[in-house]
Amino acid sequence: MTVTTTAAEVEFGLLYAEVQQFYSRQMQLFDSFEAEPWAQTFTEDAVFDVPTLPAPVVGRAALASNVRRNAEVHAGSGELLRHWLGMLDARQQSDGTVHTRSYALVYLTPRGGEPRVHRVCVMEDVLVPAPGGWQVAHRLVTRDDLP
Amino acid sequence: MTVTTTAAEVEFGLLYAEVQQFYSRQMQLFDSFEAEPWAQTFTEDAVFDVPTLPAPVVGRAALASNVRRNAEVHAGSGELLRHWLGMLDARQQSDGTVHTRSYALVYLTPRGGEPRVHRVCVMEDVLVPAPGGWQVAHRLVTRDDLP
Amino acid sequence: MTVTTTAAEVEFGLLYAEVQQFYSRQMQLFDSFEAEPWAQTFTEDAVFDVPTLPAPVVGRAALASNVRRNAEVHAGSGELLRHWLGMLDARQQSDGTVHTRSYALVYLTPRGGEPRVHRVCVMEDVLVPAPGGWQVAHRLVTRDDLP
Known part of the structure; x- marks a missing residue:
């Protein structure tokens, strides 16, 4: 088979893998309450707008504090x-x-209990290039159960 | 480490990323009821065979109509x-x-209510190359709860 | 845009796609009870340590037997x-x-019934290169509901 891959296609393929890996690590850090490493996956002045919090969280220090x-x-x-x-x-x-x-x-999942789906959400991010990968500059999360 | 990546490996990596991206957009269009853009992710004469419908849906016009x-x-x-x-x-x-x-x-997810897993299915597609990406020519979906 | 993709980035992108594809096939084989093909996705002397079993399963023969x-x-x-x-x-x-x-x-999913989330787990694998892809040499699974 003749390979007719363009540079743009190569770039997209790598980008997609990198972004998946970035999110996998970020979510695992969050679920493990690793406050500082998780906050480092955001830009210094990132805006984190989620319906669970009364107002958007701004900046790494506030993000880390929230995880703690x-x-x-x-x-x-x-x-x-x-x-x-x-x-x-x-x-x-x-x-x-x-x-x-x-x-x-x-x-x-409660200890000793049955797991369940707790939230269904849509997440919209702006990612910016950072040394060794990506950082979130802006995140907006909406929950399907809220009007 | 010496990189010994073959052209076929490069091609697979890009294909896999493209197909994931294709499905992500397609499912988001479907859940947003964007009938025409969603129908454009199928070939003109695509067959869409899902257990929720009494008979396979054939063709983009019928697919779009179904979403509406x-x-x-x-x-x-x-x-x-x-x-x-x-x-x-x-x-x-x-x-x-x-x-x-x-x-x-x-x-x-009901508004104001608890989300739940509604269906667990297996999906088998035939994808064909299209300008700028892929299109579904044939889709067969089976539901785990049906005999 | 200038493409400045390095060989290491290309390699990571392909690796990530290959590993995703590997796991997709492996899980599908497991759920279809295809004992021998599934066991072939592990090394000959693989260790499979999951909380559902009283002791780690070691080796392909024991893995296949377990699926049967x-x-x-x-x-x-x-x-x-x-x-x-x-x-x-x-x-x-x-x-x-x-x-x-x-x-x-x-x-x-029970036949004729409602599907549900049965288990939420964390899986840690050591994968080794094998002809045509990867094999699991060691797997450790932990369940969120168990202390």
């Missing part, structure tokens, strides 16, 4: 959360950023 | 559906088509 | 299981192996 609070809440509950992304649509922009829109699920 | 009907039904229900694919097995054929077999989940 | 036992149990139950991986973090090691950490879900 989650860790305390969940330590007492005996519940584990797992954040999954899927149906990732990644679109490279002419300014070098990547806009993504994906679905996000949260699974909740 | 879904939109009306769901507008009244206050429920959101999200279609996810996973465990994508993509195999390039010697005729240039790609045969895929993947798992498909449907999550359902 | 699952097939018998489920034939009578009328339930279908689907194993999904997600949030795949794949890290190539200097010795040529790939260490992966991913989330694993098991969906269970």
Whole structure:
């Protein structure tokens, strides 16, 4: 078979793999309450707009602080959360950023109990290039159960 | 480490990323009831064989019409559906088509209510090359709950 | 846009796609109770350490035997299981192996009944290169519901 792969196709293929790997690590860090490493996956002045919080969180320090609070809440509950992304649509922009829109699920498992789907969400990110990979500059999450 | 990547490996890597991106956009269009853009992800005479419908749907016009009907039904229900694919097995054929077999989940979330897994399915597609990407020529979906 | 893709980036992109494809086939074989082809996705002396079994299973013969036992149990139950991986973090090691950490879900669907999330797990694998792809040399699975 003749290979007629263009440079742009190669670039997209690599970008898509890199972004998947980026999100996998980011979600695993979040679920493990690794506050600082997780905050490093955002830009210094990132905006994190999620319906669970009363107002958007801005900046790495506030992001990390928020994860530490989650860790305390969940330590007492005996519940584990797992954040999954899927149906990732990644679109490279002419300014070098990547806009993504994906679905996000949260699974909740009580110790000794039955797991369940806790949240179904849509996540829209602006990713910017960073040394060794990507960082989130802006995140907007909406929940399917909220009007 | 010496890189000994072959052209065939490069081609597979790009194909796999492209097909994932294709499905992500297609499912997002479907869940947003974007009837015409969604129908354009199929060939003009595509066959769409799913257990929810009494007979296979054939052709883009019928596919788009079906999505518009879904939109009306769901507008009244206050429920959101999200279609996810996973465990994508993509195999390039010697005729240039790609045969895929993947798992498909449907999550359902009532407004103000708890989300749940609504359907667990297996999806088998024949994809054909199209300008700028891929199109589905044939889709067969089976549901795990049906005998 | 100037393409400045390095060989290492190309290699990572292909690796990530290959590993996703590998897991998709492996999980589909498992859910279809294809004991021998599934066992071939492990090394001859692979260690399979999962909380469902009283002790780690070692070697292909024992792995295949275990799948045949699952097939018998489920034939009578009328339930279908689907194993999904997600949030795949794949890290190539200097010795040529790939260490992966991913989330694993098991969906269970009774015939004629409602599907549900049965298990939420974390899966850690050591993959080794094999002719035509990869094999699992070591797998450790932990369940979120178990202490």
